[in-house]
Amino acid sequence: MPIVSPATVTPSRCSIARSLEVLGEKWSLLIVREAFWGRTRFSDFREQLGVSSDILTDRLGTLVDAGVLQKIAYREEGSRERFRYELTAGGRDLKPVLAALNAWGEQHRPSGAGPSAIYRQTATGEPVSLVFRAADGTILRDDEVEVVRGPGASVYPANL
């Protein structure tokens, strides 16, 4: 029997895999990062990331289809209609994903130049950290947390 990717045949059961269907292609999370910086324009994304227009168009389309970005028409005086891309509520919910990637990169792949992004409490300007919290409010170390299979993992190979 040929080996095929179950992900291309059946919807993935795994939430990580389903997230990566939207976010896992090169550039997608960097586009989201730029959107968190407040960038909204095609040309800004292209110039900041140095990505080709074709690929950027594709990735923006995927992110819009998945409800991460919304595409909004606007017109500046004397110009033709253009579009800007803004994070949806679902897109803004990616903040912990970016913060987790940022923290891991800072720790395990340091640039030597200090952090390029700092996640901080808006009200105080103090840095924040991303932590696991138990149901009773206890803060847990990562090694006090385990991953176990849930009901959605019951069917193989659809458990991707």
Added chain:
Amino acid sequence: MPIVSPATVTPSRCSIARSLEVLGEKWSLLIVREAFWGRTRFSDFREQLGVSSDILTDRLGTLVDAGVLQKIAYREEGSRERFRYELTAGGRDLKPVLAALNAWGEQHRPSGAGPSAIYRQTATGEPVSLVFRAADGTILRDDEVEVVRGPGASVYPANL
């Protein structure tokens, strides 16, 4: 001036981009997920993920080079030497990245089958959540956290 990807020319300043250099290719984070499930063998990764041997070899090599997995030789009685792949301490530090992707996928791309993975407190079996915590221990909502540029973001285009 041609647009090139700064990421291919200079080391990325952004911790997210540096993380994605290791983790951003298709399959890489799914391999890490499988490693968290306890899988260690090439053949298990290949069969669980339905990924080709060539691609799996490439991704495992990247993850080993980046210090996420370690490649350990072993020999079962009567067999030739084989290798297994185990998470390093740095690889285990990816737990929050996977938990954040899992939570986002559960919320925004639900499969309808319930969660395939549950992150829970080892000691109690109770589910845990990933939250932002302020320096003084206060738990913050995501919208109470902002992202600002740090010292590593000062040089453009190397601020990727």
